[in-house]
Every structure is written in structure tokens, then in C-alpha cells.
Amino acid sequence: MNMILLHPSDFHDPGLAVLSDERARHICQVLKAAPGKVLRIGLLNGSLGKGTVLSVDQQTVCLQCVLEEQVPPKPKIDLLLAMPRPKVMKRLWAQLAALGVGRIVLVKADKVERFYFDTHVLEPDFYNARLIEGLQQARCTHLPEVLVRKRFKPFIEDELDVLFPNALKLLADPAGERRLGDFSWGERRVLLAIGPEGGWTAYELEQLQEHGFELFGMGERILRTDTACVGLLSTLAEALNHG
């Protein structure tokens, strides 16, 4: 935990946050913070800042908080991900939040087993805790928005254009001849699509391309979903910020 992420409901008075959950335990037992200690804080979907420990006991920590005026920019990348096996998705949440993603859409595809969706890993309480873990690791405040869509076709036909109206839509595919560096995005958001382990079907690829997705190649290596997600998001962020 490289930052303590605060919720508006943690504030009893303006500038005074009172914590009595896992974060309090972390401040006491891991950081061993005594009164006077200054910690990095952030407000959920808001700005970063400093929190001075006012008091600590076993259950409760009081922090005097000063937040910066400027809110860090929201991540410019969104992710359309064919739902991976729950075990893989469980590990991915924190990494996605740490790397910075605005919105995560988990979608069914032909080569996604239906039972992948029957998992506690897709319950908001579960994934929000993991996402917040990732934000606290990376010192970011923007909680990714999560959408779960168990039907591919209605999502692509009815929702995709509404949710991502002006995005540059990119799809990693072995057939892609262009590379990430070949695209110009200007100020547009980027929506990155990552398929299932077995790949999208020809029909799905056609649908995605009809709805604006452009193919790009990433070399010949076939990567596991989690490796591909982390690798592509990192490469894309570097290209977006310093292309």
C-alpha cells in the first residue's frame, strides 16, 4: 500500500478522516505509524494529498488530510476483455487498476465458457476491493468502472458505440499488419480489445471490425490473457504518453 485511498464517507469533519477498517490495521501494524507521521493519501476519483496521523489505537486511526487542488487525469485507456477464466481474472483486477484503465468491459465470446461468469470474482464487493488494492499500490485514485456483459452480439450492436463514441478502437490480432506506434490518437480515448485464449471467431472479428475496431500486431508470441493485458496496457500507455 503506497497510498491510503479515502472515500468521502471517511470524512467526519472537513479535513478529518477516521478509519477503522483494513486501512487502519495497515497504518498501525505495517506502517507502524505514530501520531505526527505523514502518509500519502488520495480521495477516491479525486486528488492526491497528505494525511497526518492525529491518533492511533488498535481499531481507529484519525488523519488530518490536505488534498491537492488538481485531480490527476483519468486514464485514457478502456478495455474490452473477453472474460478469462475466473482464476486469471482474480489476479488481473489489481493489475488493471494499477496500470490505469478507465472502464473495463468483460464480455462473452464464443470461446469463453459460460460458467466463467458464475463466480464471486465478478461480484462488485470482490472486484472493487481488488481494484482499490491496485490503486493504492500504484498511487492512483480513479476507480475503473466495470461492466459485465454475458451476450456478445447485443453488447456490440447496441451498447458499444454509445459507451465509446469517439474512441480509437484497437484490437490485438496476429493478422494485424500495423503496430501500435503506427496509429495517431490525438486527444481521443483508446479502447483496447483483448480476445479469449482461443481467439475471437471469424464472426466476432467481423463484428468488431464493422464497429470500428482496427487490427494491430504484437509479434508472433501467443500470450496468456493476463500477460497480454499487462503487456498491451503498458505498451499502449507508453505510446500514448510519449509517442
Add this chain to the structure above:
Amino acid sequence: MNMILLHPSDFHDPGLAVLSDERARHICQVLKAAPGKVLRIGLLNGSLGKGTVLSVDQQTVCLQCVLEEQVPPKPKIDLLLAMPRPKVMKRLWAQLAALGVGRIVLVKADKVERFYFDTHVLEPDFYNARLIEGLQQARCTHLPEVLVRKRFKPFIEDELDVLFPNALKLLADPAGERRLGDFSWGERRVLLAIGPEGGWTAYELEQLQEHGFELFGMGERILRTDTACVGLLSTLAEALNHG
């Protein structure tokens, strides 16, 4: 498993491989391959090819193998990694092999606990199995070479320059003002250094820079070792191949 990796010892006659281990089980039970089926194969540290199933029973699979003449190029990136927690390293092996690394040096650093080295995760039988799993996933044949060094100073002073004589040495550090895209590497190999979760000490940073490491920045996010490894290796591979 997107490729069956063969060892020279699997060949009884030239062109005839006989398998009776986990690979045979995979070919029977997962791929459900019958005689005549053509599988992608690769020779350890050699070329890719095709293997035609000649016979299958519960224990043994015979493959008629045809290998390509050309051996794929060896990955151009090496990794100097401060030993992470064993749990993290356990998950990293396959991903490192899948992403493509020539040589992996695991080194002690001040903020690496000594007991991290007392683990089965660093036994060759364990890590080679994981590395081969990654190669078979990514369809690559080059098995990374692994070195474990429990003392930082002797490694840096006595071995580093010998092992990596002409490499461009890069070190991810928040203080780095240059970005990956700012370096030119030509035909040189790249040695990428990734520090412990708590960072290198000032002394370690000084030593590394004295031995030719150049700093580069990757943004303000603080990433877990495994996320950082996968992200940096991907970004670097993309820059190397298409910069």
C-alpha cells in the same frame, strides 16, 4: 500448450520423437490427437516445425518430425531482477519465458529479504518446468538461462561486465528523465534492471550507474514487481522490434 517442445533426447531415430511424459498426456487427453494429426513442435533452443502423430496410446506418443531450417532469433533482452518474494517469482517464470528473455539474473539487494532465496522456486527442476511451460504457450524455443546471485556487490563488480559486455543497460527509475523510446540500441542486446519493491538503495543505484546502467522513467505509477516485469519487457520488445 500451443507447441510441443522437444529435447534432443526425445529423438530415437532422426525425425522420430517418442514422448511418454506430461506432453504425451497432453497430446492424448487435451488435444485428443489421433494418428495423422499434425501438431506444432519446436526443438529446445532450435527451430520450429511440424510433428505428425504416428501412434498414440495411454503412455506413449510417436511423432514424425519435420523441423524448419532456420532457427528463430534469440530474444534480444536480458533481465537483471532483484529477487522478488518466492510467491511472485513462482508466477513470473512462465511469463518471462513467454515474453522472451535471453538470460535472467536474480540478484540480492538491500531490500530483498535473505530468506527469499530459500525456496524451491529457485531449484532448476522447478523453474525449467515453468520456463518450458511459457515457451510452449508462446511458441518459442529459446530456454532462458538463469543465474542466481545472493550477493549484490561481487556480482556487479566481478561478473556484470563479463556477462554483458556490449549490452545497452537500462534501469527503470522514477528519477529517469529519458523514456524507453529515447535510446538507440542498434544491434546491441539490452539488459533491463528491475529493482525490489522498496527500490534500490542509493548505494546500489550508484553502483549500477557506475557499471553503465542508464536510467529511464516509466511514469509515476508504482507497480508490483510482476506487473512491472511484464509491462517493461513488452514495451521494450515493441520498441526494439518496431522503434
